[in-house]
Amino acid sequence: MIETPPVPSWDGLHPLIVHFPVALLLVAPLLVLLALVLRAHRRGLLLAALVLMAVGTATTWIAVETGEAAGKLADRTPEVNAVLEHHEELAESTRAIFTVLTLVFAGMVFAPVLLRREPGEVVTVALALLFLLVYGAGTLVLSNTAHNGGRLVHELGVRSLMPAAPLPVARVDKD
Numbered sequence: 001m002i003e004t005p006p007v008p009s010w011d012g013l014h015p016l017i018v019h020f021p022v023a024l025l026l027v028a029p030l031l032v033l034l035a036l037v038l039r040a041h042r043r044g045l046l047l048a049a050l051v052l053m054a055v056g057t058a059t060t061w062i063a064v065e066t067g068e069a070a071g072k073l074a075d076r077t078p079e080v081n082a083v084l085e086h087h088e089e090l091a092e093s094t095r096a097i098f099t100v101l102t103l104v105f106a107g108m109v110f111a112p113v114l115l116r117r118e119p120g121e122v123v124t125v126a127l128a129l130l131f132l133l134v135y136g137a138g139t140l141v142l143s144n145t146a147h148n149g150g151r152l153v154h155e156l157g158v159r160s161l162m163p164a165a166p167l168p169v170a171r172v173d174k175d
Contacts (some may be wrong), residue, residue: 015134015153018063022146024056026096029135036128046109053102060095067091067149074158083156087148094145097138105131 008016024044028049071084108127112118119127152158 010066011073013068014063014066017059017066018146018149021056021060021063021094021098022142024052024059025142026139028052028056029132029139032128032132032135036125050102050105050109053098053105057095057098057102060091060098064088064091064095076154077156080156080158081150082153083148084158087145087152090141090145090148094138095143101131101135101138129151 031045031049031052035042035049038045067088067151071088074080074084076084108131
């Protein structure tokens with residue numbers, strides 16, 4: 001029988017959660033670019049990008065909360081404190097930036113439906129490129145947040161406290 005590892009507590013979830021916003025929020029703009037190129041699939045690609053942004057943004061909220069809980073348990077040194085504080089500030093900025101970006105993008109996607117009027121191709125492309133430019137600045141903050149989290153773990157040795165997995169039970173077969 002295979003034993004499943006225990007579910008970590010809230011403060012131990014941070015390392016499991018943080019990769020979702022990074023991956024989802026970095027892939028979403030690629031779908032926006034594809035929507036500009038593949039005009040026949042534009043609506044579907046923009047909706048897919050919006051879903052990725054929404055889920056990525058939602059997971060930034062969870063990542064910040066689990067990170068705050070995990071940070072309270074971290075072994076502290078002056079250097080850990082400095083990097084952790086910077087990481088927390090960046091994480092909160094990332095959360096705010098992508099919350100706004102996702103709401104703006106939702107407005108861009110649904111405005112034509114609500115207004116019952118499609119903008120022209122030039123306006124659509126110009127708005128998408130402007131959005132991607134601003135989004136790119138957001139990804140720099142996201143990347144810097146992830147980098148500082150990586151520094152905490154890989155450079156400074158900060159670890160999340162997780163319950164130990166149960167040891168496998170040896171089975172004795174009786175012949």
